[in-house]
Amino acid sequence: MGFRVGVVGVGPVGDRIVRVLRERNFPVDGNLTVMATHRRSEVLADQEFLVEECSADLFQGLDIVFFAGREGAKGASIEWGKVATDAGAWVVDNGGDFRMDPAYPLVVPEVNMDAVTGENKHICSPNCSSIQMVVAIAPIHRAARIKRIVVSTYQAVSGWGLKAMNDLERQLPAHVAKQQVPYHPDVFTRPIVLDCIPHIDHFTDDGYTKEELKMLNETRKILDEPEMAITATAVRVPVMIGHAEAINLELEAPLTRGEALDILRDPEQSPGVVVIDGPTKDPAAAEQRHAPEELQYPTQADILKSEYQDMVLVGRVREDHTVENGLNLWCVADNLRKGAATNVVQIAEELIARGMLG
Numbered sequence: 001m002g003f004r005v006g007v008v009g010v011g012p013v014g015d016r017i018v019r020v021l022r023e024r025n026f027p028v029d030g031n032l033t034v035m036a037t038h039r040r041s042e043v044l045a046d047q048e049f050l051v052e053e054c055s056a057d058l059f060q061g062l063d064i065v066f067f068a069g070r071e072g073a074k075g076a077s078i079e080w081g082k083v084a085t086d087a088g089a090w091v092v093d094n095g096g097d098f099r100m101d102p103a104y105p106l107v108v109p110e111v112n113m114d115a116v117t118g119e120n121k122h123i124c125s126p127n128c129s130s131i132q133m134v135v136a137i138a139p140i141h142r143a144a145r146i147k148r149i150v151v152s153t154y155q156a157v158s159g160w161g162l163k164a165m166n167d168l169e170r171q172l173p174a175h176v177a178k179q180q181v182p183y184h185p186d187v188f189t190r191p192i193v194l195d196c197i198p199h200i201d202h203f204t205d206d207g208y209t210k211e212e213l214k215m216l217n218e219t220r221k222i223l224d225e226p227e228m229a230i231t232a233t234a235v236r237v238p239v240m241i242g243h244a245e246a247i248n249l250e251l252e253a254p255l256t257r258g259e260a261l262d263i264l265r266d267p268e269q270s271p272g273v274v275v276i277d278g279p280t281k282d283p284a285a286a287e288q289r290h291a292p293e294e295l296q297y298p299t300q301a302d303i304l305k306s307e308y309q310d311m312v313l314v315g316r317v318r319e320d321h322t323v324e325n326g327l328n329l330w331c332v333a334d335n336l337r338k339g340a341a342t343n344v345v346q347i348a349e350e351l352i353a354r355g356m357l358g
């Protein structure tokens with residue numbers, strides 16, 4: 001049985017949604033209905049699509065619509081989210097407009113799919129940096145309860161959108177040729193080539209950026225821990241695709257490096273996680289998921305490998321001896337796939353598995 005599927009938005013996230021649906025053989029009935037702000041033909045995931053201008057009649061008859069549009073009052077979810085659910089479709093939304101509204105489930109399938117009850121058919125997918133962090137830390141939280149998180153991010157330019165990727169691509173040759181480096185001031189405040197910018201999304205009155213507050217608020221909501229202490233510093237780095245995070249955890253119960261690795265290497269306890277952490281003293285354990293020569297630590301380049309592209313890679317697991325029950329880890333994921341497209345398609349797959357779609 002197939003489902004009638006719509007996609008709103010054809011930026012990098014919309015492109016990856018089309019690709020991930022195809023790669024995972026998502027049961028699509030007929031053609032995808034692809035929508036954006038205006039009608040044209042567009043190549044998505046190496047295939048040509050007729051992109052329709054969003055209109056209410058296009059949502060009629062759809063079973064599920066993946067939203068990958070811009071946020072805000074004139075953005076896709078605010079303009080079309082309710083139109084889609086009123087037409088009877090499920091909405092799985094990459095945007096941030098409704099994530100913190102208590103009436104909307106905010107979901108990472110490996111962690112809290114049970115938040116979806118069917119009462120509200122508009123499901124939100126978290127911010128890319130929140131998704132990879134909760135996949136990595138939820139198993140640790142279940143085992144030893146997290147009291148406090150200090151996280152620093154190293155986020156790719158694709159997290160901003162296509163324009164930022166084009167900017168970095170244009171800046172590289174100009175930088176090498178020692179020419180003036182071009183940049184769009186509405187993307188980042190300065191050229192990103194060979195620089196790191198500690199500024200993602202707008203600043204708030206107390207000096208944090210909205211991206212940092214998203215990590216705090218969304219993680220609390222997903223883990224259902226409204227009081228959890230979390231502080232974040234979000235940094236944009238000159239990487240095209242892939243976010244990395246250095247995460248410091250303070251736990252209620254002690255957890256050794258070995259115990260944490262055992263948990264994170266166990267697919268039952270840690271779905272969606274691949275550990276790349278070595279050299280290890282236990283080659284048998286290492287071979288469960290990886291060839292020994294790969295054992296070191298993950299970087300953003302690793303998540304472009306097909307076997308890792310939908311996973312959260314974790315490494316550098318070590319005890320932090322400066323606090324009671326401290327643990328450090330490093331994690332990396334593809335912000336466009338697990339941080340966005342793969343997460344929404346996995347949510348849809350879970351809706352099917354639970355008999356909720358259709």
Ligand SMILES: NC(=O)c1ccc[n+]([C@@H]2O[C@H](COP(=O)([O-])OP(=O)(O)OC[C@H]3O[C@@H](n4cnc5c(N)ncnc54)[C@H](OP(=O)(O)O)[C@@H]3O)[C@@H](O)[C@H]2O)c1
Pocket residue numbers: 008009010011012013014035036037038054067068069070071074075076077079080094095096126127128158159160161162163335336339340
């Ligand atoms: N990039 C990431 O790593 C990432 C990760 C997680 C979540 N997200 C979220 O995912 C969404 C998409 O990200 P992106 O990077 O692909 O964005 P993008 O490059 O800016 O593309 C946005 C797309 O949405 C369409 N759109 C905007 N407003 C619309 C409206 N009112 N009605 C219909 N279509 C509309 C645009 O249409 P036109 O092409 O016609 O202008 C465009 O195709 C954003 O909400 C973003 O915050 C992104």
